[in-house]
Amino acid sequence: MKRKILFYAFSVSLLFSGCSSKSISGNDWLLEQSFSYSDLEQASLSISDLFSLYFVGAVDKKDILNELELLTAQISFSQEQYLEGIEAISPSSHSYASKSGEEALTTSYEITLDFLDNAELLLKAGEQQQLMYEYLEWRELLITQIATYCTAIDLVSEKEENP
Amino acid sequence: MTSIYSYDGKSDIGYQKSINEDFIDAVELDERTLLLFVADGTNSDPDGGLQPASIAIHEMGTMLKRIFEKSASAFLMNPELFLTEAFEFTNRILMVFTAANKDRFAGFGCSLACCLIYQKENQTCATVVNAGNTRFYLIRLTKGTPAIHQLTTDHTRASDMVLTGQISEEEYYSHLDRLVLTSGLGILPEPKLQILDNLSIKKNDILLMTTDGIHYAIRPEALSDIVLQSGTCSDAAKSLIEAAKIEKYPDNMSALIAYIP
Numbered sequence: 001m002k003r004k005i006l007f008y009a010f011s012v013s014l015l016f017s018g019c020s021s022k023s024i025s026g027n028d029w030l031l032e033q034s035f036s037y038s039d040l041e042q043a044s045l046s047i048s049d050l051f052s053l054y055f056v057g058a059v060d061k062k063d064i065l066n067e068l069e070l071l072t073a074q075i076s077f078s079q080e081q082y083l084e085g086i087e088a089i090s091p092s093s094h095s096y097a098s099k100s101g102e103e104a105l106t107t108s109y110e111i112t113l114d115f116l117d118n119a120e121l122l123l124k125a126g127e128q129q130q131l132m133y134e135y136l137e138w139r140e141l142l143i144t145q146i147a148t149y150c151t152a153i154d155l156v157s158e159k160e161e162n163p
Numbered sequence: 164m165t166s167i168y169s170y171d172g173k174s175d176i177g178y179q180k181s182i183n184e185d186f187i188d189a190v191e192l193d194e195r196t197l198l199l200f201v202a203d204g205t206n207s208d209p210d211g212g213l214q215p216a217s218i219a220i221h222e223m224g225t226m227l228k229r230i231f232e233k234s235a236s237a238f239l240m241n242p243e244l245f246l247t248e249a250f251e252f253t254n255r256i257l258m259v260f261t262a263a264n265k266d267r268f269a270g271f272g273c274s275l276a277c278c279l280i281y282q283k284e285n286q287t288c289a290t291v292v293n294a295g296n297t298r299f300y301l302i303r304l305t306k307g308t309p310a311i312h313q314l315t316t317d318h319t320r321a322s323d324m325v326l327t328g329q330i331s332e333e334e335y336y337s338h339l340d341r342l343v344l345t346s347g348l349g350i351l352p353e354p355k356l357q358i359l360d361n362l363s364i365k366k367n368d369i370l371l372m373t374t375d376g377i378h379y380a381i382r383p384e385a386l387s388d389i390v391l392q393s394g395t396c397s398d399a400a401k402s403l404i405e406a407a408k409i410e411k412y413p414d415n416m417s418a419l420i421a422y423i424p
Contacts (some may be wrong), residue, residue: 121303122360124314124362
C-alpha cells in the first residue's frame with residue numbers, strides 16, 4: 001500500500017513537472033529538472049538498496065524481480081515525462097552547460113533502464129557474477145553522469161546569478 | 164497469417180541412433196503470438212512407431228491453440244498458468260501409456276521446452292516452461308557485444324551435482340548422470356517444471372531452443388557464434404546440426420531459432 005501511495009505521489013509530481021507547453025531556454029529548462037534528478041536519485045538509491053540486500057541473501061530472486069519490474073515502470077514513466085519536457089526547449093537556446101546537463105540526464109535514464117533490463121535477464125539466467133559486474137558498472141556510469149549534471153547546474157546557476 | 168517473428172528449426176537423427184526421437188514444432192496462434200516446442204523423447208514404441216515427443220507436442224499445441232481461440236485475452240493475461248496446465252495435462256496422457264502397458268511403454272516420456280512469444284503493452288515478451296534436459300537460450304547484444312544466456316536449468320542428476328558443488332560445470336558435460344532425468348513428461352506424476360514468466364524480449368534478440376544432441380556437443384559460446392554467423396534461422400539450425408555432427412555426439416539433434424525483428 002505504502003509503495004502504491006509513493007508511486008501515485010511520484011506520478012503526480014511528474015505530471016506537474018512535465019506539463020509545461022511554453023517554449024523555454026536551455027538554461028532555464030536545466031534549472032527546472034530537479035524533479036527528474038530527484039526521481040533518478042530516488043530510483044538509484046532503491047536499486048542500490050535492493051541489490052545490496054540481494055547480494056547478501058536478504059532478498060530472494062522472486063522478490064527482487066518483482067521490485068525491479070515496479071522500478072522499471074516508475075523510471076520509464078519518469079523518462080517519458082522528461083523526454084516530453086525536452087521538446088519545450090527553444091531551438092538554439094542551449095548553452096554548452098545546459099546541453100551537457102541534458103545529455104547527462106538523458107544518458108542516466110537510458111543506462112538505468114538498460115541495466116534493469118539486463119539485470120532481469122541475468123537474474124533469470126542465474127549469472128550472479130555477471131550481474132554483480134553489471135551492477136558495479138552501472139553505478140560507476142551513473143555517478144559520472146550525475147557529476148556531469150551537477151557541474152552543469154553549477155555553471156548555469158553561476159551564470160544566472162552573475163550574468 | 165504471417166508471423167511478425169522469423170523462426171525456423173531442424174531435427175536430425177544424428178549419429179548412432181536408429182530412429183529420431185526428437186520432435187520440434189511451431190504454432191502461430193496469430194501474427195503476434197507464436198508457440199515454439201522442442202522435445203526429446205525416450206523409449207519410443209519400436210513396434211507401433213508411437214513417439215512420446217511427437218505426442219506431447221501435438222497435445223500441447225492442440226490444447227493451447229483451443230484455449231487461445233476461445234479467449235486470447237485470458238490466455239495472454241496469464242500465459243504461465245495455461246502453459247503449466249498444458250504440461251500437466253500432457254504428462255498425464257504420457258503416463259497413461261505406461262500405466263496401460265508397463266512392458267511395452269516402460270520409460271515412455273520426454274523432455275520438453277515450450278516458449279510462447281507474444282506482445283504485451285507494445286513490448287515483446289516470452290514465457291518459457293521446461294521439463295527435462297531440453298534448453299532455452301537467449302542471445303542478446305549488450306553494449307555492442309553479443310552474449311548468450313542459458314535461461315533453463317537441466318533437470319538431471321548431474322545438474323543437481325553441479326548445484327551442490329560436487330562436480331564443476333565443465334565436468335557436467337562428460338558426466339554420465341547428465342542423461343539421468345530428474346523431471347520430464349511421462350516420468351513422474353507431478354513433474355518439476357521450470358517457468359520463466361514474462362521475460363522482456365528486445366529488438367534483435369535471438370531465442371534458441373535445443374535438445375541435448377546439440378547442447379551437450381557444443382558449448383554455449385560456440386552455439387552463439389554459429390547462430391550469429393548464419394544468415395537466417397534456417398541456416399542457423401542447419402549449421403548447428405552440422406557442427407554437432409562433426410563432434411560425433413551420439414544422439415538425435417534438434418534446434419529451433421526465433422529472431423525478433
